[in-house]
Amino acid sequence: MSEGMRVALDAMGGDNAPGETVLGAIRAAREYGIGVYLVGREEAIRAELAKHDTNGLDLPIVHTDEVIEMDEHPADAVRRKRQASMTLALQLVRDGKALGAVSAGNSGAMMAAALFTLRRIPGIERPALGGIFPTSGLPSLVLDIGANTDCKPEYLQQFALMGSIYMERIFKIASPRVALLSNGEEETKGNKQVVEAHQLLKTSAETLGIRFIGNVEGRDIPVGKADVVVCDGFVGNVVLKLSEGLAESLLGLIREQMTSTLLRKLAAAILRPGLRSVFSKLDYAEYGGVPLLGVNGSAIVSHGRSNAKAIKNALRVARQTAETDVTGAISAGMQKLQSTITPKAAVPEK
Amino acid sequence: MSEGMRVALDAMGGDNAPGETVLGAIRAAREYGIGVYLVGREEAIRAELAKHDTNGLDLPIVHTDEVIEMDEHPADAVRRKRQASMTLALQLVRDGKALGAVSAGNSGAMMAAALFTLRRIPGIERPALGGIFPTSGLPSLVLDIGANTDCKPEYLQQFALMGSIYMERIFKIASPRVALLSNGEEETKGNKQVVEAHQLLKTSAETLGIRFIGNVEGRDIPVGKADVVVCDGFVGNVVLKLSEGLAESLLGLIREQMTSTLLRKLAAAILRPGLRSVFSKLDYAEYGGVPLLGVNGSAIVSHGRSNAKAIKNALRVARQTAETDVTGAISAGMQKLQSTITPKAAVPEK
Numbered sequence: 160m161s162e163g164m165r166v167a168l169d170a171m172g173g174d175n176a177p178g179e180t181v182l183g184a185i186r187a188a189r190e191y192g193i194g195v196y197l198v199g200r201e202e203a204i205r206a207e208l209a210k211h212d213t214n215g216l217d218l219p220i221v222h223t224d225e226v227i228e229m230d231e232h233p234a235d236a237v238r239r240k241r242q243a244s245m246t247l248a249l250q251l252v253r254d255g256k257a258l259g260a261v262s263a264g265n266s267g268a269m270m271a272a273a274l275f276t277l278r279r280i281p282g283i284e285r286p287a288l289g290g291i292f293p294t295s296g297l298p299s300l301v302l303d304i305g306a307n308t309d310c311k312p313e314y315l316q317q318f319a320l321m322g323s324i325y326m327e328r329i330f331k332i333a334s335p336r337v338a339l340l341s342n343g344e345e346e347t348k349g350n351k352q353v354v355e356a357h358q359l360l361k362t363s364a365e366t367l368g369i370r371f372i373g374n375v376e377g378r379d380i381p382v383g384k385a386d387v388v389v390c391d392g393f394v395g396n397v398v399l400k401l402s403e404g405l406a407e408s409l410l411g412l413i414r415e416q417m418t419s420t421l422l423r424k425l426a427a428a429i430l431r432p433g434l435r436s437v438f439s440k441l442d443y444a445e446y447g448g449v450p451l452l453g454v455n456g457s458a459i460v461s462h463g464r465s466n467a468k469a470i471k472n473a474l475r476v477a478r479q480t481a482e483t484d485v486t487g488a489i490s491a492g493m494q495k496l497q498s499t500i501t502p503k504a505a506v507p508e509k
Numbered sequence: 510m511s512e513g514m515r516v517a518l519d520a521m522g523g524d525n526a527p528g529e530t531v532l533g534a535i536r537a538a539r540e541y542g543i544g545v546y547l548v549g550r551e552e553a554i555r556a557e558l559a560k561h562d563t564n565g566l567d568l569p570i571v572h573t574d575e576v577i578e579m580d581e582h583p584a585d586a587v588r589r590k591r592q593a594s595m596t597l598a599l600q601l602v603r604d605g606k607a608l609g610a611v612s613a614g615n616s617g618a619m620m621a622a623a624l625f626t627l628r629r630i631p632g633i634e635r636p637a638l639g640g641i642f643p644t645s646g647l648p649s650l651v652l653d654i655g656a657n658t659d660c661k662p663e664y665l666q667q668f669a670l671m672g673s674i675y676m677e678r679i680f681k682i683a684s685p686r687v688a689l690l691s692n693g694e695e696e697t698k699g700n701k702q703v704v705e706a707h708q709l710l711k712t713s714a715e716t717l718g719i720r721f722i723g724n725v726e727g728r729d730i731p732v733g734k735a736d737v738v739v740c741d742g743f744v745g746n747v748v749l750k751l752s753e754g755l756a757e758s759l760l761g762l763i764r765e766q767m768t769s770t771l772l773r774k775l776a777a778a779i780l781r782p783g784l785r786s787v788f789s790k791l792d793y794a795e796y797g798g799v800p801l802l803g804v805n806g807s808a809i810v811s812h813g814r815s816n817a818k819a820i821k822n823a824l825r826v827a828r829q830t831a832e833t834d835v836t837g838a839i840s841a842g843m844q845k846l847q848s849t850i851t852p853k854a855a856v857p858e859k
Contacts, residue, residue, distance in 0.1 A: 295758060305692055308700040342655055342746035350658040350743045377747040378754030393700045394744060396692035397727040401748060404728030405755050408645060409787070413763070416783030423783060426776035433766030433773060437759070 165194035167248035167257035172264025181207035183470025233267030259457030259477030282493030286453030294383030303392035310391035312355035322387035328483035338385035341374035447472030515544035517598035517607035522614025531557035533820025583617030609807030609827030632843030636803030644733030653742035660741035662705035672737035678833035688735035691724035797822030
């Protein structure tokens with residue numbers, strides 16, 4: 160079974176670790192033939208492994224006692240706990256021993272550790288988290304969803320490049336449609352940062368090799384008008400959490416109506432399979448986690464509540480991100496951009 | 510019937526004018542006893558009135574030939590068309606002849622005309638549009654939803670005051686919960702502008718007489734965690750449009766599932782009344798339009814697609830805004846705030 164390289168999993172990360180993390184790794188190993196480094200407390204991991212049939216699976220343990228807890232201050236914890244399970248997982252990537260790293264632990268710490276261990280891709284000023292947004296068709300990538308609350312227009316330009324490469328390689332979308340999130344479609348619409356980013360993207364799209372389709376509005380996200388929706392981390396965070404909250408509320412209201420009388424309950428039973436297919440679109444576990452783009456290597460940040468299915472899918476995505484060389488493509492795009500940038504003083508003012 | 514003052518309606522504003530606007534005025538007059546100035550082309554209005562029984566209703570026409578079209582540049586159009594129907598409606602308010610003004614026409618122009626005609630309340634730097642957001646309980650007010658894309662922290666502070674007064678007086682919420690929209694609940698979370706606004710609100714809430722509950726996240730909006738959600742117009746616009754789009758998409762997906770087989774269609778028929786009650790929560794026409802807060806007078810901006818029901822409700826809200834003296838209360842709050850503000854240089858730096 161164990162051919163190719165492994166993916167490194169922070170076996171201690173997340174609310175359901177190590178039970179669900181280890182089970183997720185077992186499933187990834189069995190279903191996708193992925194070898195997984197299980198990084199964390201050996202005894203605890205071994206106890207979980209013993210509960211399942213792991214015959215023939217490539218699941219080596221990398222022991223460490225240190226674990227970063229969910230409520231620790233991200234940067235402090237990363238600095239203090241040099242042997243933390245998530246950091247060791249990332250070091251395996253840095254040292255060329257693992258294809259990618261996955262953690263469902265403290266997400267701020269995972270980002271800090273990734274930045275610290277893997278470093279930024281040259282030219283990328285701020286790595287970004289790409290959130291997977293379900294639409295009626297293929298999902299869209301919204302980035303940044305929270306790593307950077309205050310963004311310069313250049314950051315948004317870099318997010319556009321990273322998002323485009325990710326969607327092309329992971330979701331196999333040829334020439335993804337990249338858009339800026341704004342309060343109107345016209346290029347004059349937006350806050351200062353977005354209006355400037357629009358001009359940057361308009362002039363650099365060809366160099367970057369991306370298909371910039373202009374601005375989209377909030378209503379365009381759920382219908383999938385763009386494959387990549389670029390915004391700062393403050394707006395992206397609001398977008399993601401509002402969507403989750405709204406979907407939950409609406410489905411809750413509907414569920415309430417469906418169970419208010421016996422007759423309605425019967426009717427609801429008939430509709431259940433259909434509705435389940437709607438609900439499953441909203442299941443974050445389908446996508447496993449969100450990529451941290453812009454660091455030198457494949458790093459997937461999974462939801463703190465991740466179950467085995469989410470971990471399994473995150474491990475798959477981590478491998479895919481490495482195998483399709485997302486990092487290399489981002490690096491190449493940034494090199495092209497930088498080779499064409501004229502020093503600011505030489506650009507004529509409008 | 511015609512006691513008290515009238516509300517001024519831009520009878521020519523909106524995609525369905527003057528048919529639906531006139532009908533909305535007739536219904537408001539009959540159901541709520543509201544007198545309405547119908548401002549616009551007399552002949553067209555008269556033709557619409559003739560289609561209905563208007564016996565005993567107080568619906569005087571104020572004639573003007575000029576109308577601002579939906580696709581005109583707001584500020585330009587307002588400057589050029591001095592006799593535009595929406596401007597005349599606002600002048601009736603300014604001159605003390607009408608309680609409030611309603612327009613479903615070009616919303617940018619309505620805002621510009623209101624600012625120009627009614628002027629700002631002293632101390633209010635930027636008037637804001639307050640969007641009504643349906644929740645499982647009473648609706649929340651999100652402001653600003655698009656009048657101001659780039660906001661200083663002080664603007665957000667003023668939005669908080671205006672929103673609190675509006676929800677208290679129009680939705681009869683005693684001591685509305687006012688929150689800042691952010692990417693986390695902690696007061697250190699947010700972009701620069703939000704972090705600063707948090708401190709401003711924390712220190713001034715008592716003076717302003719508002720109940721500041723801190724930050725809320727995107728997921729808290731649909732569950733109604735705050736009665737007033739304060740954000741800049743860029744974020745507010747994204748929030749509102751995303752919510753509309755997402756609700757439409759989700760309900761569309763559900764509808765699709767409900768009609769995919771004959772049996773499911775039957776089941777759906779049983780559930781229809783219940784689902785209709787969910788849908789009606791999302792019907793913007795229930796609230797009639799959104800208030801432009803911070804100008805000297807009651808001005809309601811209705812949706813371009815407004816039907817008679819929306820216009821009827823907008824006229825009701827316009828009257829209520831005037832009768833509860835929202836403007837006076839905002840003015841009083843600002844005076845209090847200004848009387849306590851220490852000149853910036855005198856405030857010790859942290």
